[in-house]
Amino acid sequence: MTDQGEVAVVRWPGQTPSAQDGPAGPAGLLAAYHLQTQAEKGEAVAGVDALPDRYRAEIADPRAAFVDDVVLLAMSGDTAVGCLVVTAPVDKGSEVKRLWTDPAFRGRGIAAELIGAALVHAAESGAGTVRLSVWKWRSGAIALYERLGFTVTESWDERDQLVCMERAV
Known part of the structure; x- marks a missing residue:
């Protein structure tokens, strides 16, 4: 069982091999993310093999x-309990x-820590803004992004029910 003590944000892959690879790392978190998103969109699938190609x-x-x-x-120890991807700056x-964030670890500020680390990384990489998109039914996530200074902006994505947000770094 995973110790639910202190959580540290690290860059992956790190300098040394660890449990960050495999099901205890980003692959497991990405699988949970994509399966949950498909279910929320009303397109639940039985498992990873039934996800769209790009997600698989x-x-x-x-x-x-x-x-x-x-x-x-x-x-948390050797187990990844949250993830976030930051793209390289473009324009x-x-x-x-x-x-x-793994549901067992929610409510502990992990998502805010990940976003904070992403903003620092983006600024150090020369980005002046950071943008994101979120499904409109994820009201808790939208509220978090707003608390962290993101504002709704004109959509760059044609998918229905997607809210686009950005903030300066």
Whole structure:
């Protein structure tokens, strides 16, 4: 069982091999994220093998899927309990995506810590803004983003029910 003590945010992959790879790392978190999102969209699937190809690719090989991006993990011991992806800056802007916290660890500020680390990384990488998109039914996430200074902006994505937000760094 995972110790629910202190949680540290680290960059993945790190300098040394650890349990951050495999099901206790980003692949497991990405699988939970994508399965939950499909269910919330009313398109629940029985397992990872039934997810759309692009999501299965992220889960099968996160290193390849996010080769140009930075993956941040919230670690409790050797177990990843939260993740977030920050894209490399394009036109002075980065994007945050795939924010997920293991349900057993929610309510402890992990998502806010991950976003804070993402904002620092984006600023250090030369980004002037950070943007993200979130499904409108994820009201708790939207409230968190607003508390952290994100505001709703014009959509850059044609998918219905997607809220686009950004903030300066």
